[in-house]
Amino acid sequence: MKKAETRRAAIVEKLADHVLEHGLESASLRPLAKAAGTSDRMLLYYFDDKSAIVTATLQQIAARMMGEMSRRSAPAPESCEKLLVRLEAMLDEEIFWPYMRLWLEIAARAARGDGFYRNLGEALGRGFLEWGKMQLDSKSEQQRKAEAAYLLQTIEGMLFLKAIGLDDVNAVALGPDSPRKAR
Amino acid sequence: MKKAETRRAAIVEKLADHVLEHGLESASLRPLAKAAGTSDRMLLYYFDDKSAIVTATLQQIAARMMGEMSRRSAPAPESCEKLLVRLEAMLDEEIFWPYMRLWLEIAARAARGDGFYRNLGEALGRGFLEWGKMQLDSKSEQQRKAEAAYLLQTIEGMLFLKAIGLDDVNAVALGPDSPRKAR
DNA sequence: CTATACACGTAGCGCTTGCTACATTATTGT
DNA sequence: ACAATAATGTAGCAAGCGCTACGTGTATAG
Numbered sequence: 001m002k003k004a005e006t007r008r009a010a011i012v013e014k015l016a017d018h019v020l021e022h023g024l025e026s027a028s029l030r031p032l033a034k035a036a037g038t039s040d041r042m043l044l045y046y047f048d049d050k051s052a053i054v055t056a057t058l059q060q061i062a063a064r065m066m067g068e069m070s071r072r073s074a075p076a077p078e079s080c081e082k083l084l085v086r087l088e089a090m091l092d093e094e095i096f097w098p099y100m101r102l103w104l105e106i107a108a109r110a111a112r113g114d115g116f117y118r119n120l121g122e123a124l125g126r127g128f129l130e131w132g133k134m135q136l137d138s139k140s141e142q143q144r145k146a147e148a149a150y151l152l153q154t155i156e157g158m159l160f161l162k163a164i165g166l167d168d169v170n171a172v173a174l175g176p177d178s179p180r181k182a183r
Numbered sequence: 184m185k186k187a188e189t190r191r192a193a194i195v196e197k198l199a200d201h202v203l204e205h206g207l208e209s210a211s212l213r214p215l216a217k218a219a220g221t222s223d224r225m226l227l228y229y230f231d232d233k234s235a236i237v238t239a240t241l242q243q244i245a246a247r248m249m250g251e252m253s254r255r256s257a258p259a260p261e262s263c264e265k266l267l268v269r270l271e272a273m274l275d276e277e278i279f280w281p282y283m284r285l286w287l288e289i290a291a292r293a294a295r296g297d298g299f300y301r302n303l304g305e306a307l308g309r310g311f312l313e314w315g316k317m318q319l320d321s322k323s324e325q326q327r328k329a330e331a332a333y334l335l336q337t338i339e340g341m342l343f344l345k346a347i348g349l350d351d352v353n354a355v356a357l358g359p360d361s362p363r364k365a366r
Numbered sequence: 367c368t369a370t371a372c373a374c375g376t377a378g379c380g381c382t383t384g385c386t387a388c389a390t391t392a393t394t395g396t
Numbered sequence: 397a398c399a400a401t402a403a404t405g406t407a408g409c410a411a412g413c414g415c416t417a418c419g420t421g422t423a424t425a426g
Contacts, residue, residue: 004372023295029414040414042374050414080362101294108291111284111346112206121347129352146360152349153356157340163294164304166335169312173336177329179263180363187402212384223384225404233384 008046011036015053016060020098024105027054051116062124065099069131077137080147087155088174091162100159128152191229194219198236199243203281207288210237234299245307248282252314260320263330270338271357274345283342311335 018035019027029040029050036043047053072090074083090096103124109117129148138144161170174180201218202210212223212233219226230236255273257266273279286307292300315331344353357363 025295028412030412039375041376041416044415045374101291104287104291104294107343107346108284108287110348111287112208118348122349125344125347125349125352140360142360146355146358147362149352149356150361150363152352153340153344154336155340156343157336157338160290160339160343161308161336163290164308165293165301166305166308169308169332169335172329173332175329177323177325178333179330180333190403211382213382222405224386224406227385228403 004046011038011043011046012056012060015057016064019057020061020102023102024054024109027057029053058120061099061102066127068095068099073131074135077135079137080151083132083135084151084154087151088158091155091158101163104159104163125152187229194221194226194229195239195243198240199247202240203244203285206285207237207292210240212236241303244282244285249310251278251282256314257318260318262320263334266315266318267334267337270334271341274338274341284346287342287346308335 014036015032018032022031029043032053033040033043043053044050047056072086074086091100106117106121106124110121129152132148132151133144136144136147138147157173158170161167161173172178197219198215201215205214212226215236216223216226226236227233230239255269257269274283289300289304289307293304312331312335315334316327319327319330321327321330340356341353344350344356355361
């Protein structure tokens with residue numbers, strides 16, 4: 001009873017580690033089971049089917065990510081530019097990269113029309129918007145919304161370019177000659 | 184001799200259709216062969232192995248995409264803002280969506296460290312930068328570079344948000360209250 | 367002490383994956 | 397016409413996929 005839940009939770013922890021390291025593509029039952037120190041048979045004993053396993057694992061990962069994010073919240077709201085600088089720095093922290101490349105995988109599956117990943121992606125995206133709004137010291141609610149949206153769009157663009165090895169382009173796009181800085 | 188090349192080219196056309204519609208994930212030999220009206224056996228007769236098939240197919244797709252892009256080049260260079268509007272419109276053309284979601288898949292694989300997709304992604308990204316530079320009427324070379332980078336980063340951000348169903352957020356991020364528009 | 371529910375191993379099913387061995391038919395160049 | 401070569405069909409392999417049937421040991425409740 002209680003033991004089952006404990007064991008289940010321990011398994012999910014290890015599954016989260018594995019998925020963060022190897023992605024969804026290699027998330028098939030036997031490798032997952034091995035990573036969790038059990039068998040495919042037992043994974044399907046603790047969970048209904050594979051999709052339940054993936055759901056629980058991604059929930060765990062989302063929780064971890066949320067923890068990392070809130071640990072990096074500013075003590076007080078700040079300006080959009082300053083927040084962007086902090087987000088930029090986060091993207092370069094190696095701790096975030098596993099989450100980020102997984103995030104890309106989720107987006108790719110959502111783009112293919114998979115409803116599960118589409119809903120998940122939308123929820124996580126809107127979650128970020130809420131987090132962003134709380135960090136911002138915008139003048140109006142309209143502006144708060146617009147700035148949060150701007151930040152989300154921008155860091156996703158940065159994520160994408162980083163993924164394909166164009167970090168230098170990111171630097172230029174945020175540099176002094178960019179329209180972002182032109183005022 | 185010539186017949187072989189012709190047949191090969193015809194096959195690649197159909198493979199490109201299939202990959203554009205169903206993505207790389209479902210690009211396994213037997214489905215591909217079926218889409219091309221042949222057998223897995225014959226695919227491996229015309230190509231060395233699966234990776235050669237994928238390479239040829241993606242080359243064909245890149246060529247098609249390039250055609251669509253150049254067909255939409257402005258007659259004369261234009262400002263960064265105007266070009267962004269045109270790119271925004273392209274992203275909403277249904278004809279581009281198959282390319283865009285495939286583009287996301289490539290980025291996701293590149294982020295996972297797959298060298299093949301990393302190189303491909305970087306090459307395509309830099310190709311876009313060149314295209315963008317040619318469309319821009321920037322004042323200096325520095326600015327041309329920065330604006331092209333800005334455009335690439337921005338449309339990738341838009342692509343990402345569109346993928347997870349946040350088109351509304353895109354609209355807000357480009358709207359009047361966004362820092363992008365702040366004088 | 368025994369009956370029952372839980373926990374887990376072993377083995378396998380039917381299917382798909384990339385790829386190959388072998389044989390056969392078409393199409394050539396001479 | 398014939399020999400060589402190109403093109404294609406049939407079958408199958410070993411591995412991996414999600415999932416299940418069936419057994420067995422073990423803990424616990426009556």
